[in-house]
């Protein structure tokens with residue numbers, strides 16, 4: 236196992252970091268119509284290749300493996316302070332672009348992927364329902380086959396990017412009697428009659444990533460817009476989550492790295508009791524613990540990506556990585572705020588936002604309890 240980045244990965248990391256830094260500047264020319272989300276930043280990311288990191292070059296993507304994609308996202312997020320924006324870009328790229336790239340028909344891939352990679356379209360992944368969160372395959376959404384198309388009905392909730400999305404990857408049951416083996420995945424453009432996006436849901440963390448419910452009312456979906464075969468939705472969703480649980484979570488590794496550097500700088504500069512805070516042992520140990528959590532999580536994440544690239548990754552590898560990164564992000568955010576004292580809890584300081592941004596990481600892509608269940612089940616098998 237060799238995690239040393241090669242020359243291409245080093246260059247990618249440097250350029251991604253520079254892009255992240257460059258996009259921190261306030262966006263005065265944004266034309267998204269959304270108070271938080273920036274279309275202009277979105278287009279800059281597309282030009283760079285960030286919205287199609289692992290999509291094939293044929294569709295305009297960079298065709299990178301997981302380790303390289305992870306490197307790019309980590310470096311971008313280390314430079315870019317708006318984690319909500321990074322989250323939206325990653326949900327688009329990994330939870331939507333990748334299942335289409337891996338399971339769409341040729342015609343569907345040719346039609347949709349270039350628009351996703353170029354940033355012309357924004358994509359959203361819709362699986363969660365109000366009564367089917369962690370127990371996601373208890374979904375009520377159903378798609379009934381009628382000749383060459385399906386008629387899909389259902390309501391999805393907490394759909395990231397939905398307020399701005401041009402296209403949805405939607406999961407629905409095509410055979411309710413078969414439980415999770417009866418789930419299928421569909422690609423549904425927003426303009427399709429019967430698709431309605433609800434009002435954006437205000438949230439405390441990842442603020443610039445818009446989220447909303449989506450309603451599907453007798454939506455006619457051509458059979459060619461199904462991803463994979465009927466009943467393959469669970470496997471397709473799991474595959475897309477493997478991308479998300481590794482490459483999207485690299486954003487939290489990058490954010491933790493930036494946060495730790497800022498906390499070391501602050502505690503080295505601020506003096507109490509005639510010496511820098513960082514020279515007090517209790518403070519120094521807290522910094523050491525932050526570093527330990529960060530590096531442990533990073534190693535598990537890159538090991539999971541490395542195994543995925545070799546086709547040897549197990550659910551254990553991916554769940555260990557996702558759990559480690561999200562729990563480290565929560566604990567490190569608490570420590571960073573604590574070490575900044577009163578300044579750390581001042582609204583707008585930027586330090587306090589890390590807690591609100593980190594908490595959802597242990598909820599989406601499977602909660603920490605669900606990942607502990609997966610890990611424990613793997614240990615028993």
Ligand SMILES: Cc1cc2nc3c(=O)[nH]c(=O)nc-3n(C[C@H](O)[C@H](O)[C@H](O)COP(=O)(O)OP(=O)(O)OC[C@H]3O[C@@H](n4cnc5c(N)ncnc54)[C@H](O)[C@@H]3O)c2cc1C
Nearest residue numbers: 360361362363368369370393394395595598599600602604
């Ligand atoms: C910021 C954000 C973005 C999101 N984006 C999307 C998106 O783009 N698309 C989408 O489809 N969904 C999205 N979601 C929804 C997300 O996938 C769900 O919130 C998640 O699956 C958990 O479901 P829930 O919120 O209904 O919680 P619940 O399932 O109700 O869980 C509540 C609590 O109970 C615990 N719990 C549940 N079951 C068990 C169990 N068996 N054993 C032990 N504990 C258990 C959970 O771990 C959690 O702590 C997003 C959520 C957030 C917060």
